Amino acid sequence: MATKTDTRPGRKLYAGIEIGKGPQITRPSREEAERAVRTLIAYAGDDPEREGLRDTPKRVVGAYDEFFAGYKDDPIEVLSRTFDDVGGYDDIVMLRDIELNSHCEHHMVPFIGKAHIAYFPTDRVVGLSKLARVVEVFGRRLQTQETMTAQIAETIDRVLKPKGVAVMIEAVHQCMSMRGVRKPGVATITTQFTGVFKEDPAQQARFMQLAVDRGR
Numbered sequence: 599m600a601t602k603t604d605t606r607p608g609r610k611l612y613a614g615i616e617i618g619k620g621p622q623i624t625r626p627s628r629e630e631a632e633r634a635v636r637t638l639i640a641y642a643g644d645d646p647e648r649e650g651l652r653d654t655p656k657r658v659v660g661a662y663d664e665f666f667a668g669y670k671d672d673p674i675e676v677l678s679r680t681f682d683d684v685g686g687y688d689d690i691v692m693l694r695d696i697e698l699n700s701h702c703e704h705h706m707v708p709f710i711g712k713a714h715i716a717y718f719p720t721d722r723v724v725g726l727s728k729l730a731r732v733v734e735v736f737g738r739r740l741q742t743q744e745t746m747t748a749q750i751a752e753t754i755d756r757v758l759k760p761k762g763v764a765v766m767i768e769a770v771h772q773c774m775s776m777r778g779v780r781k782p783g784v785a786t787i788t789t790q791f792t793g794v795f796k797e798d799p800a801q802q803a804r805f806m807q808l809a810v811d812r813g814r
């Protein structure tokens with residue numbers, strides 16, 4: 599697959615999917631960010647100088663540091679440590695129900711759900727927690743669910759070079775429940791398959807069964 603070059607630092611694009619660090623932009627200062635929050639409070643119709651709101655800009659900027667911590671991390675590095683002693687194990691490895699919190703890039707409000715990830719190792723495996731860490735890094739950025747699903751699959755595929763990767767995300771978008779169309783509880787489901795999960799319907803069906811069909 600073609601590697602598209604992107605000269606912006608931190609970017610690593612494979613077939614149009616960005617899997618490296620986020621864009622390395624010059625960030626505004628904390629003070630500027632806090633001023634922006636004060637403006638939004640006033641825009642919402644409240645008084646930023648009111649006792650209860652005085653420390654809010656600082657708290658919001660602190661919360662942003664957590665919500666969007668994923669721009670600082672490189673998901674490729676997260677997966678760089680692998681193990682080859684797996685005692686002849688030769689089947690899929692799957693993590694089900696990885697908690698997922700992210701923010702949609704259109705409205706900057708949360709979407710919350712679960713990711714299920716499987717890969718079929720060749721000769722090397724990765725520490726289990728590292729797959730959940732990849733979800734964490736991409737989740738802590740401004741996202742669409744489709745982009746995030748593709749990024750997770752592509753990163754695992756590129757770094758581990760397994761026989762195949764399967765990723766499924768199910769999430770509820772607050773931009774659809776709290777505002778706009780106001781349809782609470784709608785699950786958005788996205789999947790991305792590479793290798794054997796894409797080519798072999800039996801492997802794909804097995805993944806789907808493990809992810810979904812468990813008497814819920």
Ligand SMILES: Nc1nc2c(ncn2[C@@H]2O[C@H](COP(=O)(O)OP(=O)(O)OP(=O)(O)O)[C@@H](O)[C@H]2O)c(=O)[nH]1
Pocket residue numbers: 702703704741742743744771773774777778779
């Ligand atoms: N495909 C996709 N769409 C998303 C995601 N998160 C939010 N959206 C949608 O992004 C769209 C933005 O549509 P716009 O018409 O530009 O914005 P809007 O007027 O706020 O749209 P409404 O939500 O319909 O009120 C909406 O349809 C959202 O439901 C996502 O992860 N993937």
Ligand SMILES: [Zn+2]
Pocket residue numbers: 702703704705706707771773774
């Ligand atoms: Zn949205």
